[in-house]
Amino acid sequence: MAIDPDKLNQLLGRFLDDFGAAFHAGMAVLGDKLGLYKALAEGGPCTSSELAERTSTTERYVREWLASQVAGGYVSYDREAGKYYLTEEQAFVQDENGPVFMPSAFEVVVAALKSDAKVADAFSTGKGVGWHEHDPGLFRGTERFFRPGYAANLISAWIPSLDGVEGKLKAGAKVADVGCGHGVSTILMAKAFPKSTFIGFDYHGPSIEYARNAADKAGVGDRVSFEVAKAKDYPGSDYDFVTFFDCLHDMGDPVGASAHVLQSLKRDGTWMIVEPFAGDSLEENLNPRGRAFYGVSTLVCTPASLSQEVGLGLGAQAGEKRIGDVVKSGGFTRFRRASETPFNLVFEARP
Numbered sequence: 001m002a003i004d005p006d007k008l009n010q011l012l013g014r015f016l017d018d019f020g021a022a023f024h025a026g027m028a029v030l031g032d033k034l035g036l037y038k039a040l041a042e043g044g045p046c047t048s049s050e051l052a053e054r055t056s057t058t059e060r061y062v063r064e065w066l067a068s069q070v071a072g073g074y075v076s077y078d079r080e081a082g083k084y085y086l087t088e089e090q091a092f093v094q095d096e097n098g099p100v101f102m103p104s105a106f107e108v109v110v111a112a113l114k115s116d117a118k119v120a121d122a123f124s125t126g127k128g129v130g131w132h133e134h135d136p137g138l139f140r141g142t143e144r145f146f147r148p149g150y151a152a153n154l155i156s157a158w159i160p161s162l163d164g165v166e167g168k169l170k171a172g173a174k175v176a177d178v179g180c181g182h183g184v185s186t187i188l189m190a191k192a193f194p195k196s197t198f199i200g201f202d203y204h205g206p207s208i209e210y211a212r213n214a215a216d217k218a219g220v221g222d223r224v225s226f227e228v229a230k231a232k233d234y235p236g237s238d239y240d241f242v243t244f245f246d247c248l249h250d251m252g253d254p255v256g257a258s259a260h261v262l263q264s265l266k267r268d269g270t271w272m273i274v275e276p277f278a279g280d281s282l283e284e285n286l287n288p289r290g291r292a293f294y295g296v297s298t299l300v301c302t303p304a305s306l307s308q309e310v311g312l313g314l315g316a317q318a319g320e321k322r323i324g325d326v327v328k329s330g331g332f333t334r335f336r337r338a339s340e341t342p343f344n345l346v347f348e349a350r351p
C-alpha cells in the first residue's frame, strides 16, 4: 500500500480547515457574548483599542480575536487605516434580527460539545443523554439559531402551504405546539393570528418557564400558555392544528407521539411536522449540510431519543420516507411534503 501524496495533501488541507473551524466556533461565541461583532457593526471601522473601549474589554485580547476573525474571513481589515470593519455581507450574518444569525449556530456547537464525556459514556452503555442533561447554552443557542428561519418562513410560507389551515387560524383556532422549547414558534404564530389560542408543551420545565416569560414580553400572554407535558400525554382532544418543530426525531417513541397527536386532533385537524432537511439515504446526505446535521444528531438528537422509552433513535437525518412511516404507523392516513427550505422539510399529516 503506497500513500498517494496528492490525496494525503488534500486530506491534510481538509484537516487544517476543520482545525481552524473548530476554534472558530469558540471565537464566534466570544464575539457574540462580548458584543464584539455588534460593536463593529454598529460603530463602524475601528482599531483594536477602539473596539476594546466600545465593549469594555482588554485591547490585547481583542487584537488577538480580531486577527483570528480576519484570518477566517468573518471580519475585514483595512491595512492603510489600521482599522477593522465588517463588510455588508459580514454584518448581515451577524445580525440577530436578520434572516441568518451565524453566531447562534456556534453557540449550539460549543454547548453540545460540553456533553462529550456523557455522550462518550453513552456510546459504551447504549443509554441516552436527555435534552435536559445538556449545558443550558444549547437551549438558548437552539432558540436563537431557529428563530430567523421560523420568522422568515413559518407565517409567510409554511402555514399557507397546508390545506385550509391559514383560514382556520385567521378565524380562530385551537393550536398545540408540542416540543416547543423556548416557545419561538408558538409566539410567532400567536402574534400573527390574534383570534386563535395557542398552548405550548414541552417536557423540559426550564424551557417552559422561559417560554412563559418570553410570551409576556412579546405581549401575547393573553392567548398563549405553556405547560410541562410530554408528546404522548399532553392534554386536550379538540385541537384544529398541532405543530412539532424540530423535535419529532428527538423523541424516544415518535410512533406513540403520532398516535397521541391523532387522538388530540379534531377529525378535520392538521398536524404540521418540521424536520431537518434530509434525503432518504446516507448517500443523499453526504454533503456539508448532512455533515453538520449528523454531528448534532450524534451529540444531541440520537442520545435524546435513546434516553426515552422505546428509544427509536430516528436521528436528525431521517428523511421523508422514514418520517412518513412513523407518522402513518401512529394512525394518520394522509402524509405529504408541504414545503421546504435548504434546512427544513415541512410535512402535513391528516387523520
Ligand SMILES: C[S@@+](CC[C@H](N)C(=O)[O-])C[C@H]1O[C@@H](n2cnc3c(N)ncnc32)[C@H](O)[C@@H]1O
Binding pocket: 131, 132, 142, 143, 146, 178, 179, 180, 181, 182, 183, 184, 185, 201, 202, 203, 204, 207, 229, 230, 231, 232, 244, 245, 246, 247, 250, 251, 252, 304, 308
Ligand atoms: C431541538 S429542540 C426544538 C425546540 C423548539 N421546538 C424549537 O424549534 O425551537 C427539541 C425539543 O423537544 C423537546 N422534547 C424532546 N422529547 C420530548 C417529548 N417526548 N415530549 C415533549 N417534548 C420533548 C425538548 O425538550 C426540546 O425542547
